[in-house]
Amino acid sequence: MTKQSLLRIRKNKKGRRGVLCLGLLAVLVVVMYSLISRYHVAGYLLRYINKPENGGSSGILERGTIYDRNLKQLAVTLDRVAVFVRTREVESISDTAISLASILSLDANKLIDQLESGVLRFWVAEDISEEQEIEIRKLNLPGVHFQQEGKRYYPNDLSAAHVVGYVADGTGLSGVEYYYDRLLASRKLKAHQAGKVVSTSQNLVLTVNLKIQRLLDEIARDIAAADSGAKVSAYLVEGETGELIGGSQFPGFDPNNFTKYTRAELENLFFTELYLPDAFRLFLKDCAVLFGEADSGRKVLAWSLSPSPESLGIYLRFWDLLRLGERTATDFYRQDESPGESDPGVAQKLPLVSDDVDFALIPEMTTPFRLLTAYSAILEGGLERTPHAVKYILDTKTGEEIDLGRQGAGNFLFDPRLADSTREMKQLFKSRVDSSHSSALYLRDRVVVAETTDLKGKYEVVTDDVTFVAIPAGEKDLYLLVVCRYTPEYPLPEGKGPIPVEEVIDRKVGRIAILHQVAQTVADVVEPEPGEQGNYQGQKVEGEDKRQGTVSDKDLLPAPLAMPDLKGLSLRKSLRMLQGADVEIKIKGTGRVVDQEPPPGTSLEKIKTCRLILEQSSKMRLDKMRKTRQGQ
Structure with a gap:
């Protein structure tokens, strides 16, 4: 009987230990979930681990910029910066509130009330500008911290939206953005198999004009x-x-x-x-x-x-x-x-x-x-x-x-x-x-x-x-x-x-x-535009103009009645002078116009095709020098 009692006691102890372990595990899961969801701990850890100086991989592919064929930005990732305060770290409530209020255009009294409310942590402002971020960092205020994350931004709003697509939580869900994820993953896998490191700056250039x-x-x-x-x-x-x-x-x-x-x-x-x-x-x-x-x-x-x-x-x-x-x-x-x-x-x-x-x-x-x-x-x-x-x-x-x-x-x-x-x-x-x-x-x-x-x-x-x-x-x-x-x-x-x-x-x-x-x-001489810079500034204000695809006509010229003299002009200026004319324009070469058909002054009423011959200025100069030497 005694042995059975001792066995029963040991089993009960093991059962209580199991329940206690499960309870501790549940508490740990809840705490971790709270940290991840509220304080974005996972994001901080990933950013810290992935830094090359901390032993992380420098080949992690970031979502780069998407350009049109002329290297105009269609999609770009901007820094989205928010400010929060840990109240226990604040040394002077009034100084902190007044400083933040002056830079962020907030009510200082409301900030003081929040700092004195007893909460451990609260958000002060989201989507602050780069200038505001720099000014706050200069003050080095105790207890004031920043949260930074990438935000996908589309500068052309509705234009080409169904082609470019959109991103949520860093994942492409539609259009080219969806394809982009698979392209980056494929390139990283191939580079890894070949023992190479892929540059983190992978941007896409589209065929879209x-x-x-x-x-x-x-x-x-x-x-x-x-x-x-x-x-x-x-x-x-x-x-x-x-x-x-x-x-x-x-x-x-x-x-x-x-x-x-x-x-x-x-x-x-x-x-x-x-x-x-x-x-x-x-x-x-x-x-x-x-x-x-x-x-x-x-x-x-x-x-x-x-x-x-x-x-x-x-x-x-x-x-x-x-x-x-x-x-x-x-x-x-x-x-x-x-x-x-x-x-x-x-x-x-x-x-x-x-x-x-x-x-x-x-x-x-x-x-x-x-x-x-x-x-x-x-x-x-x-x-x-x-x-x-x-x-x-x-x-x-x-x-x-x-x-x-x-x-x-x-x-x-x-x-x-x-x-x-x-x-x-x-x-x-x-x-x-x-x-x-x-x-x-x-x-x-x-x-x-x-x-x-x-x-x-x-x-x-x-x-x-x-x-x-x-x-x-x-x-x-x-x-x-x-x-x-x-x-x-x-x-x-x-x-x-x-x-x-x-x-x-x-x-x-x-x-x-x-x-x-x-x-x-x-196409061979265009360079990437500077485009959007600084921090992400949030959604546009309600009522802002969101017209889809408007093109200004203020610089348009009237359709020419006769063929203009285009010799010596660039292609862009030549085409601008011919805009509105009901003719098919055929172009040969690059550079400036050296010959044209029909000749200047010809009526365009019955002309169906116009031909422009272009040459680079360096070649034109060499031809001119050659003719001069032959004349001497």
Whole structure:
């Protein structure tokens, strides 16, 4: 009995010890959680450990700056600095309160009350300026401390927000910012495997042109103005390279304050599936016929398209070659970012077809992104180029530019032996488009869709108005796709007509082409702008102007009636003097204009093409010296 009692006592002691250990562990967890959440201990420890002087790794990759192709800032990380006081460390309450109040423009009496309230720690101010931080540090006030953390800031607000994306807690959640995390992780892994150290200064340079981006913002805004409930998406790519020049959506969102928007407001219309309007499906069907007949060795004329009975499968093959049914894979979109492609919760759609048109086996749905990619490939002779936004990685400390390998020759979707069919596809496109506005070619059509809004079968009627534009821009053509989604009104209110999409776009086409040619010429001489500096200063005040994509016209010149004398002028000034002229400008060389066609004084009324020959000033001087010596 005694032995059993002793055993029972020992077991009880072990049980109490176990309970005590669990209790101590729970208290420790609560204390650690409180320290981490309230005092950001983890952040301090990580910053301390990662310092090279403390034995940490110097190769930790920070989120650098994102630039446009002209090295204008699109996203930058600023220091967000806050001031707090540990009251037990304060030596003089009145001196501390008066000093902080004078620098931070606060009420000294309220600060004194807080210091005397008995709290151990309280926040004095958040998002202080760099000047305020320096002044407080100079005073070296006991008990006054700073908390510093990086804050992602987007200086262009709504402009290119759907392309650039946004960051939360140091993690990219959307757009290029999402791709950035994976790119940095991949580079760090490869460097580690190779036994190398990657510079911590890894910045991204995008293919986006901020000046053209603002013109796209204006296009989207002006089209949406014709219908107050319209949602407009406009994306522009360079056909030969697949570089994304700009992407806009109206209404947009401010990535500096993205948490205020709903998921529907953040959704990217460019990656949301839509029913193809008849004109777009019919063009794809006829291109498939041309492709199929050329593939089989038969000759077919573009104006007498009729497939052979045994070639019906060519439609699906052509669709697959253009990858119109594949999921989106690009560097400025996260696949689960929008519900458009595969989310079962998305409303079901049904087109309201009025005409009995035979589209054979051409599928009826794709995304605007895939449609723009496919049409660009067709007009570029079958060249496969997926639109992308990241051009290269820029190390601002060393000046090194790391090419991502997208500038080489692309693959061809079709067999090169079928070159005749691609030429016929281009001719077919030109026969279907509207070219009455300018040198740009427009293909536009719309589809009306009944969209269910809930499980009870309620639906609403929406219209997807789709416009594809081929824009001549020197040696490399640009392709623009604009999608306008709105609820149609029947009948139209008095004085309200169809949305003037072509007119809105045509007002900007000439300037887009000129700006793109300028960017290609001066790309090798641009330097990173100083951009935003100092500390993060918080959100902008309520009511501040947040207009999306405005471009000043105060410096625009009237369109010239005759060819100006451009010899000796820079390309930028020459293009500015030609702006507004309805001519295609072709540029050869770099530097200043040494020759032009047509000559100065020629009427531009019937001129379609203008050629500018440029040379570097050093070469001009050498030529001049050579001629002088020959004359002597």
